[in-house]
Amino acid sequence: MTPRWLSRLWATATGRFGLIVVAVIAVTALVSSFWTPFDPQSSNIGDRWLPPSWPHLLGTDDTGRDILSLIMAGARTAVFVSVGAGVVATVIGISLAALGALTARWVRETVAVLVDILIAFPVLLIAMMISSVWGGSLWVVIWAVGIGFGVNIARVTRPELRRVQQSDFVLAARASGLTPRQSLTRHLLPNVAPVFIVQLSWSMAVAVLAEAGLSYLGFGASVVEPSWGILLADLQRYIGVHPLSVIWPGLTITITVLALNLLGDGLREATDPTLRHRAAELHTPAVVA
Amino acid sequence: MTLAVENLVVEIDGCRVVDSISFDVPDGSRLGLIGESGSGKSLTALAVLGLLPEGATASGSIRWNGTELIGMPDRELARLRGDDIGIVFQEPRTALNPIRTVGRQIAESIRIHEGLGRREARDRAIAEAERVRLPDPASIVDRYPHQLSGGQRQRVAIAMALACRPRLLIADEPTTALDVTIQSEILSLLLSLVAEEGMSLVFITHDLAVLAQVATEGVVLEHGRVVEAAPVTTLLTAPTSPVTQALLRDATATLWRPEGGPA
Numbered sequence: 260m261t262p263r264w265l266s267r268l269w270a271t272a273t274g275r276f277g278l279i280v281v282a283v284i285a286v287t288a289l290v291s292s293f294w295t296p297f298d299p300q301s302s303n304i305g306d307r308w309l310p311p312s313w314p315h316l317l318g319t320d321d322t323g324r325d326i327l328s329l330i331m332a333g334a335r336t337a338v339f340v341s342v343g344a345g346v347v348a349t350v351i352g353i354s355l356a357a358l359g360a361l362t363a364r365w366v367r368e369t370v371a372v373l374v375d376i377l378i379a380f381p382v383l384l385i386a387m388m389i390s391s392v393w394g395g396s397l398w399v400v401i402w403a404v405g406i407g408f409g410v411n412i413a414r415v416t417r418p419e420l421r422r423v424q425q426s427d428f429v430l431a432a433r434a435s436g437l438t439p440r441q442s443l444t445r446h447l448l449p450n451v452a453p454v455f456i457v458q459l460s461w462s463m464a465v466a467v468l469a470e471a472g473l474s475y476l477g478f479g480a481s482v483v484e485p486s487w488g489i490l491l492a493d494l495q496r497y498i499g500v501h502p503l504s505v506i507w508p509g510l511t512i513t514i515t516v517l518a519l520n521l522l523g524d525g526l527r528e529a530t531d532p533t534l535r536h537r538a539a540e541l542h543t544p545a546v547v548a
Numbered sequence: 549m550t551l552a553v554e555n556l557v558v559e560i561d562g563c564r565v566v567d568s569i570s571f572d573v574p575d576g577s578r579l580g581l582i583g584e585s586g587s588g589k590s591l592t593a594l595a596v597l598g599l600l601p602e603g604a605t606a607s608g609s610i611r612w613n614g615t616e617l618i619g620m621p622d623r624e625l626a627r628l629r630g631d632d633i634g635i636v637f638q639e640p641r642t643a644l645n646p647i648r649t650v651g652r653q654i655a656e657s658i659r660i661h662e663g664l665g666r667r668e669a670r671d672r673a674i675a676e677a678e679r680v681r682l683p684d685p686a687s688i689v690d691r692y693p694h695q696l697s698g699g700q701r702q703r704v705a706i707a708m709a710l711a712c713r714p715r716l717l718i719a720d721e722p723t724t725a726l727d728v729t730i731q732s733e734i735l736s737l738l739l740s741l742v743a744e745e746g747m748s749l750v751f752i753t754h755d756l757a758v759l760a761q762v763a764t765e766g767v768v769l770e771h772g773r774v775v776e777a778a779p780v781t782t783l784l785t786a787p788t789s790p791v792t793q794a795l796l797r798d799a800t801a802t803l804w805r806p807e808g809g810p811a
Contacts, residue, residue: 364602427642434597435657435708436630438623445656446645532692533646 267529274525280518287331288338297325299332299485308501317507320494326504330511332485337467337515340400344466345459347405352412352458356451359413360420361443367421374413382407383469390478400470400479408462415458416451423450453527460523464516471512487512549575549632549715551596551748555608558591558600558772566591567772568608573716578742578749580763580780582756582795588772589752593718596750597635598625612716630657634709636738638721640701644693651677651689654707661712676707680737699730703737710741716748723758735761756792756799760784768792 268274296314302322309319317326359370386403390396423429424447432442473479474488487508494505551573558566566588573579581589595606598617610617612632617625637643644653654676655669664672670689677685680703693701702722709717719738723731739762742749751762759766759780766783768776768791776789787793 427637427639428645430599431635431637431643431705431708432645432656433599433626434629434635436626436628436660436712437656438626441660446648449647450645531647533694 264526264529268522268525271525271528273521274529277518277520277522277525280514281522284334284515284518285338288334291328291331291335295325295328295331297328299324299328308504310503318504320490320504321497326490326494326507329485329490330487330507333487333490333508333511336397336484336486337470340397340404340470341463341466341519343397343401344404344408344469345463347401348407348409348412348462349459351406351409352416353455355409355413356416356420357443359417360424361439361447370413371417374410374417377406377410378414380407380410383473386469386473387476387478390473395473395478395481397470397479397484400466400473404462404466404469408458408465412455412458412462416455419451419454420447423447449530453531456526456530457523460519460526464519464523467512467515467519471508549613549748550611551633551716551750552611553592553596553609554611556592556595556610557607558588558595558604559607560601560604565604565772566595566606569767569769569772569774571767571774571777573748573750575715576746576748577765578751578763580759580766581750581752581769582754582759582766583769583791584754584795586771587769589754589769590720592769593635593720593750593752596718597629597633598622599629627661630709630714631661631712632714633716633718634712634714635718635720636702636705636709636722639725640698640705641725643705644701646693649690649692650696650704654689654704654711657708657711672711673707676711677704679710679741680704680707682707698726699734702726702730702734706734706738706741710745713745714747716750717742718750718752719762720752721754724753724755731758738762754795756783756795760799768795 268278296316302324303319304323306315306319306323307321309315309323311318315325315327317330319325320329355370355374359367359374362370382403386399389399389403429442429446432446433439437445470479470486471488471491474486475492476488477492479486479488491505491508491512494501494508498505553572554570556566556569557564569588569592571579571581581592583589591600591604594600596610596617598620600606606618608618612628617628644650651670651673655664655673658664658672659669673689674685677689682688682700682703688696688700693704696704706722717738722738723734726734735758738749741747749762751759753759763780766776766778766780767774768783768789770791775791776783776787783792784796787796
């Protein structure tokens with residue numbers, strides 16, 4: 260049986276699009292680690308700048324590498340950075356939010372100030388600094404986006420968690436005999452999940468953008484690692500001569516980020532029953548006289 | 549199963565909001581706590597459950613069946629809550645979790661205290677929904693709170709409080725937020741369930757007319773102090789304190805009839 264939230268997600272066109280695209284990218288990343296149509300790193304000068312055609316479906320670049328294979332291999336990096344940053348952001352965000360909402364007053368207030376200070380840190384600039392001093396690596400991107408968006412998740416989730424914590428139904432649940440931990444897992448976290456999911460999907464999308472952006476600027480993936488950002492940087496040098504080829508990595512990045520955001524929005528609606536019914540009411544055909 | 553409150557003091561940031569309140573609730577009796585808002589009624593109820601808001605501390609003595617509740621570790625108190633002592637709050641709009649089905653919320657205390665599985669808990673939730681006379685119990689347990697009316701939500705809250713058959717029910721202004729006609733329905737439902745189970749009842753209200761229908765003994769509070777404690781009939785016919793006299797003047801003639809009786 261499909262879970263209820265999944266069928267709700269599937270019911271909207273945007274949710275379906277987000278889910279399919281994200282699934283395709285995840286599968287592509289997996290497949291590309293043992294199979295791509297061509298070796299993404301093998302150049303063949305005789306095949307340079309082939310137009311999209313069989314067997315090079317998206318054409319080839321200036322050294323005759325297959326662009327489709329490069330994009331498939333780049334998906335691996337994108338998924339790695341996105342998931343890594345997502346995990347880091349979740350751990351940091353939820354811990355800070357819980358500390359800032361559910362503990363003694365002085366701890367809560369300290370965390371609130373700390374979050375406000377951390378939010379002002381330009382994490383991407385710091386990531387570029389670290390990369391230029393010690394050399395670029397995907398881990399720098401993961402930690403930079405993870406910490407930056409973890410703080411952001413904490414900033415948005417903390418007041419929400421506090422609001423739910425003080426709500427009557429949590430008091431009623433405690434009066435039914437739930438321990439604080441049981442009320443956390445059964446009432447508090449599920450109630451902040453919709454807000455959290457949107458933030459998480461956005462941080463994962465930004466991780467994809469940040470990896471591409473930093474790699475494009477030369478601060479992210481090292482040259483031997485496949486990356487959409489590096490591919491974009493390589494191809495855009497020839498944009499005047501071969502404008503079509505540069506579209507592919509750009510389009511891939513855009514669609515990926517869009518799909519992650521739509522998936523996040525869809526999941527939020529699918530996990531929040533009150534929102535869903537409100538939406539259903541709005542969508543009931545209005546009889547206009 | 550007696551509740552004995554003795555010299556209960558609740559302080560919020562050094563300010564005494566409940567000041568030396570004492571009352572007894574013997575097994576099967578029905579006591580009313582009455583007073584204006586801010587008189588410390590609700591805090592007294594929360595102190596009994598050990599669920600005072602942050603910054604509030606209780607001292608004095610609250611004994612349940614001889615066991616002191618003040619200072620009892622939260623883990624042990626949690627075992628009493630819902631199982632021995634149940635509570636219904638004032639506002640049915642906010643007393644239910646908006647993203648859980650009402651069935652799961654009714655069954656929650658049963659699952660906690662009796663360790664029932666999901667399927668059995670659902671069956672119990674349907675039975676409990678039927679007991680509080682919710683319409684179509686088998687389907688209503690799968691609905692969400694926002695799909696129910698205020699009166700239906702208060703019935704769910706009552707079902708939650710009574711699911712484990714507590715020996716004492718605390719009702720904190722359970723009808724104040726409801727329409728007058730719904731109020732009388734909820735009152736008679738509460739009374740019939742209390743009578744059925746032989747539970748003790750602590751009923752909190754600001755309305756002497758409501759109190760007259762549900763309680764036999766009344767404790768009148770003002771600014772956290774007891775100003776008068778007497779049988780409800782005495783409070784209605786021969787109030788001695790000016791506070792009670794004022795409450796009597798303000799008492800609304802609440803429309804009430806026994807459940808099933810003529811309109």
